[in-house]
Amino acid sequence: MKRAPFAADPDRSRGREYAEDRFGSRGPRSEFQRDRDRIIHSIAFRRLRHKTQVFVAPDGDHYRVRLTHSLEVAQIGRVIARTLGLDEDLTEALCLAHDIGHPPFGHAGEDALNAALAARGGFDHNAQSLRTLMRLESPYCDHDGLNLTWELLEGLAKHNGPVARANWALAELDATFPLELASWPSLEAQVAALSDDIAYDNHDIDDGLRAGFLTLDDLLTVDLLAGQWRAVERHFPRAPRDRQLRELVRGQIGLMVNDLLEQTRANLTGIETIDDVRAAGRALVSFSPGFAAEERRLKGFMYERLYMHPEQTATAERARQVIADLFAAFEQQPELMNHGWHETLPDGEPERSRRIADFIAGMTDRYAIDRYAMIFGRVPEGLSNV
Numbered sequence: 554m555k556r557a558p559f560a561a562d563p564d565r566s567r568g569r570e571y572a573e574d575r576f577g578s579r580g581p582r583s584e585f586q587r588d589r590d591r592i593i594h595s596i597a598f599r600r601l602r603h604k605t606q607v608f609v610a611p612d613g614d615h616y617r618v619r620l621t622h623s624l625e626v627a628q629i630g631r632v633i634a635r636t637l638g639l640d641e642d643l644t645e646a647l648c649l650a651h652d653i654g655h656p657p658f659g660h661a662g663e664d665a666l667n668a669a670l671a672a673r674g675g676f677d678h679n680a681q682s683l684r685t686l687m688r689l690e691s692p693y694c695d696h697d698g699l700n701l702t703w704e705l706l707e708g709l710a711k712h713n714g715p716v717a718r719a720n721w722a723l724a725e726l727d728a729t730f731p732l733e734l735a736s737w738p739s740l741e742a743q744v745a746a747l748s749d750d751i752a753y754d755n756h757d758i759d760d761g762l763r764a765g766f767l768t769l770d771d772l773l774t775v776d777l778l779a780g781q782w783r784a785v786e787r788h789f790p791r792a793p794r795d796r797q798l799r800e801l802v803r804g805q806i807g808l809m810v811n812d813l814l815e816q817t818r819a820n821l822t823g824i825e826t827i828d829d830v831r832a833a834g835r836a837l838v839s840f841s842p843g844f845a846a847e848e849r850r851l852k853g854f855m856y857e858r859l860y861m862h863p864e865q866t867a868t869a870e871r872a873r874q875v876i877a878d879l880f881a882a883f884e885q886q887p888e889l890m891n892h893g894w895h896e897t898l899p900d901g902e903p904e905r906s907r908r909i910a911d912f913i914a915g916m917t918d919r920y921a922i923d924r925y926a927m928i929f930g931r932v933p934e935g936l937s938n939v
Contacts, residue, residue, distance in 0.1 A: 557638030559824050561585070561739045567703035570687070570730040571696040588705045589646035595699060597653050597690045598623075603917035604652075605659035607757050607859070608764060609868050610918040610937045616760050619652050619659075625756060626651065629810065630748035633838075636814055637821075639741050646701075647708045647745035654681030656914040657921040658872035658936075665876035666910050673903030674721035681914055682709055684722045687730070689911055707732045708742030714836065721903075736831045743838035751809045754851055755802045761859045762798055769798070775854050777847045781805055809840070809848070816841040868935060875925050875933050876913060882928050883909045889928055 556562065563583035582590065592598055601620035608616050617625075627648035634644035655678045656662035666676035683706060687698040710716060710723060716734040719727060727734055737743075758778075761767035772778045778801070785800045792800070820837045824830060830837060840848055859865065884906070887895040894912050899905045916924070918936075926932045 555638060556640065559740060559821065559827055559830050560637075560639040561643050561704050561741050561827060563640065563642070563702075569700045569702055570698070571700050573700065583642060584702050585640055585642040585646060585705070588699075588701045589642055589649065591699045591701065592646055592650045592653070592686075595653075595686075595690050595692075597685050597915065598649065600915065600917050601652065601655075603919050604655055604657060605662075605872075605918055606753075607659075607760050608865075608937070609658050609661065609872050610922065612937050613763075615763060617756055619655055622752060622756065623649050623652055626745070626748045626752045629751050629806065630745050633744045633748060633810060633814065634741060637740070637744070637817065639744065643704060643708070643739070644741040644744050644748075646705055647712065647742055648748055650682060650686065650705070650709060651712065651745060651749060652678070652682070654678045654683070654685050654914065656681075656876065657916045657918045658869070658876065661869035661872040662876045662913075662921075665873040666880070666913060668873075669877060669880040670903070670906055670910055673906045676910055676914070677720050677722065678914075679709070679713075680720050680722035680726075683726050684911070685915070687726055689915070703730070703732070704739060704741075706730070708738050708745065710734060711736075711738040712742040712746040714738075722907075733831075737833055737836070738831070739827060740830055740838055743836055747813060747838055747840075750848070751806060751813075754809070754848065754855070755805045757855060757859060758805075759799065759802050761855075766859050766862050766864070769794075771854075771858055772801075775851055777851055778805070781808065809844070812840050812844045813838065816844075868937075871933060871935050875921060875936070878929065879913055879921065879925060880909060883912065 563585045566584045598620075601623060602618055604619040606617040606619055606622045611618070627645045630644045630648040631641050633639075634641045656666055656676075663676060663678050670676045686701055686709075687706065690699055691697045693700065710727070710732045711734060715737060716723065719734055723734075726732075758767065758772065769782075773782060781801055781804045785797050785804060789797055789800060817838045820839060824833065824837065839845065883890050887898050887909075889895075890898070890909070890912055894908070898908055913921070922933060922936060
């Protein structure tokens with residue numbers, strides 16, 4: 554499909570933090586395709602397959618983890634980008650990388666690291682994504698980080714909109730490679746943000762049903778879901794219930810994508826360049842006002858019935874304690890960290906504590922559990938409720 558005039562253009566990229574002079578050709582790829590491939594081949598991306606999405610350290614093979622969630626976000630994002638004439642490769646790369654800074658145990662792990670670093674600037678998974686990609690993941694001989702394009706990094710930094718107050722990690726990176734944090738990001742970044750919402754709004758329902766935390770009766774209390782369920786029953790009255798429920802999730806995704814496309818096309822009236830996108834003063838990729846209200850009600854339902862379910866909150870508290878205990882152990886005995894980490898641990902604060910947080914944030918759920926067992930002589934109990 555022809556690229557729209559307001560799309561990001563890899564041939565007009567603002568470049569990379571470090572100039573590159575590679576040996577020969579690395580294939581006929583655009584700059585944004587190179588970004589995507591660097592992300593996919595990174596160790597940090599591979600670790601997402603053992604990091605919590607909704608359920609902590611799930612035992613079942615059928616539950617989503619950060620990796621499968623990121624792939625699903627990318628699938629939705631590619632469809633939207635292609636339909637709107639945006640750069641599909643940049644959108645895909647942003648979708649794949651958006652959760653790469655998440656620590657083990659999801660938001661429970663993030664809360665524990667934020668508390669541990671409370672006096673040292675705190676911890677934020679979005680800033681940690683950029684820190685990971687720009688400084689920690691370093692496979693190249695001549696610079697730190699993956700050296701991704703300005704457009705990719707800008708999109709990750711601002712995919713939820715302009716950043717009014719950058720935390721220490723993002724501020725440090727922005728000081729060395731300015732990302733214009735006060736402006737709106739590309740449409741590709743905006744698509745990635747709402748593709749994330751569409752994916753977890755619906756796939757978390759699927760996992761919640763599978764785990765028994767949600768029931769069909771629960772879902773029918775939400776007008777948006779009840780309407781979709783009536784359509785499923787009308788079209789597939791004799792299908793098994795489990796297939797009907799999966800059809801409900803698919804239908805919901807299609808409904809949300811179609812509303813987003815219709816409203817976004819209307820929002821783009823008068824927008825002619827990517828500079829117009831950044832100067833628009835508002836998100837241009839959006840749901841219609843009425844549907845946005847329905848989507849907020851769906852989120853409220855999910856927080857009440859799934860994310861804040863008593864079993865979920867109890868498991869999250871145990872996970873927070875595991876991360877807090879690991880941080881304290883590494884703080885008191887740095888030699889408990891892997892080789893290559895404790896030998897290079899800074900002497901002064903806040904750099905020392907932030908480096909410990911880098912080490913923990915890179916852990917998978919299972920590695921954190923194994924490390925805890927090695928240090929404390931017991932496996933933490935109750936870290937899987939499915």
